[in-house]
Amino acid sequence: MRGKTLTLSQTRHDRAVVVSIQGSLDHNGAAILERACLQLISAGDSRLLLDLAAVDYISSSGLRSLLVIAKAIKAAQGRIALCCLSPTSKEVMDLSGFHSIIKCWEDRTAAWEDLTR
Numbered sequence: 001m002r003g004k005t006l007t008l009s010q011t012r013h014d015r016a017v018v019v020s021i022q023g024s025l026d027h028n029g030a031a032i033l034e035r036a037c038l039q040l041i042s043a044g045d046s047r048l049l050l051d052l053a054a055v056d057y058i059s060s061s062g063l064r065s066l067l068v069i070a071k072a073i074k075a076a077q078g079r080i081a082l083c084c085l086s087p088t089s090k091e092v093m094d095l096s097g098f099h100s101i102i103k104c105w106e107d108r109t110a111a112w113e114d115l116t117r
Contacts, residue, residue: 081115
């Protein structure tokens with residue numbers, strides 16, 4: 001259901017932070033994600049893995065927030081990856097060209113290995 005409140009959970013590991021996202025990356029959800037990720041980056045976490053397995057919708061606001069996060073990571077000389085996209089989310093990323101800006105992986109293990117190499 002679109003408009004579902006976005007919830008985030010963060011798991012900190014030695015070399016990166018996994019942010020598991022649940023809900024809709026609509027206008028409100030995008031703001032929540034952007035604020036949380038920018039706080040992580042400001043605190044020195046420059047490697048983020050965003051797990052989108054439970055994301056049911058990505059709007060243009062969601063794409064914009066992902067771009068803002070990616071630019072902040074690049075400025076911090078870090079890395080970002082997305083994983084576990086639903087078919088709909090993957091299609092949005094492909095059609096928008098975001099897969100060329102942010103690496104997208106089918107599973108968390110492959111994303112983690114690339115992110116922490």
